[in-house]
Amino acid sequence: MRILVVGGGTGGTIVANNLARRLSAEIRARKVRLTMLSASDKHMYQPGLLYVAFGQMTPDQLYRDQASLLEGSIDFHVDPVEQFHLDQNKVITKSGKTYEYDILVMATGSRIVPEEIPGMAEGAETFYTEASAVKMFKRLREIQEGTVAVVVGVPHKCPIAPVELVFGLHDYFKARGIRDKIKIKYHYPIGRIHTIKEVAIWAEPEFKRMGIEYETLFNVSEVDVENKVVRSEEGTETPYEMLIAIPPHRGMEVIEQNNLGEGGWIPTDRFKLTMNGHDNVYVVGDTTNLPVSKTGSAAHFEAEVVSENIASIIKIGTPVRDYDGKVYCFIETGHDSATYAMFNYQNPPDLKPPSKPMHWFKMAYNQMYWTSVRGLL
């Protein structure tokens, strides 16, 4: 049995490590072969980028060698896939090699596309890459007064990021003693301040308490870099001194180029996590088109279901678990307090009051992440 995992991010790494643990006897007996193909030899802890943007972490703290995170029995290659031939159960990589499989796991992730909104790439700060997070921090240190506008593109990774960013800005400027000289204005594309109703209800009084202005139904149409104005499709505009954008996201180009899913999101069965029409192809993490948040935690919980099901198919011939849509998001409510949102397909989140121990839990998780991707937590 040949299992091929494409993508070495959170979802792909957890699937591969969990499978290596569950199928260790089969791999040793050479009945199962487990291969991972990734575009990079490095693994980045992506949630850490927000800390980089506020100067709370340095980029080098976010990386580990991918090979060091993988079980020794996984055959790992840095060789991104360029062609998927799902009808022939094979993929072809950038180096020209062909990898055949019996079971394929797609965990290719997502990418930012700020260039889809005129002016956003040139005029807005963001924190979704290492370079942009460092640049944003340098800009934050320079600004002395004026309006810091936050705009949100859709769809985007980590739904909590916009509110965490705003809370972080409030605390950052307060610590610098210039909060009274900075106006923070938040813009959100739908009719409330967050896509998750319960988060919106909880965050609104927090925004008021912190003196954060907000405008809903603001879908960014363009950034006028020269005049420092951001405009919406609804016809409103906000002048700014500094603009921070949560850029729109898409699935990876290779998914679109191979016609596997519109926007790079693969049509996925919400319970079985198999690609629609392909029972031997599993999809995890950002790559799915599921109506759940594109977060590391969703990728983690999906990866556990996928690996358990693949292992049970090999051992007893049938899958044993369904994905229930579980997502667990930490919400940093500033630089020294946090809360969390946990929800699934059936149950909405029930947010608790923020606390310092919860912030420490998040700080601790930033380190425990490496234990988590190794398939231990």
Add this chain to the structure above:
Amino acid sequence: MTTQTETPLDAMPNEDLQRLVEFAQLVTAGRDAMSDEIVTRLAGAMSEGLTLLDRLTRNEGLMHLLKVLDRQDTQHLLIALSEAIHAASQEIPAAPPATGGLGCMLRVARDPGTQEGLRLLSVFGKHLSHSMREQHRRGG
């Protein structure tokens, strides 16, 4: 007229209450002394420690070695090994440098200690080779 409702705290002896207050003070002091950096370092150490523990406990060879080391006869061997390390560490620096040549080789070869040492190494080598062949045959 007012009525007083008795709470569980009212029923508590003063000493117990005092201890509760002291415990709360301890928790507050610990909380105040903590910082993000301390939490990060502790969690980092815990994360690496867990990973190491996981690797050790899933290392088949190491687990087998531990099982063998638990046996009484192996413990005798370990004691003998530690005594041999101690004796050798004293004997080697005190011994004159080897003079070299065939005569020296002959003297060393005639020494019963050398012969016992060679026998020990050859017995160890014989069992090691046999075990490796067996494992290879079983597809390990």
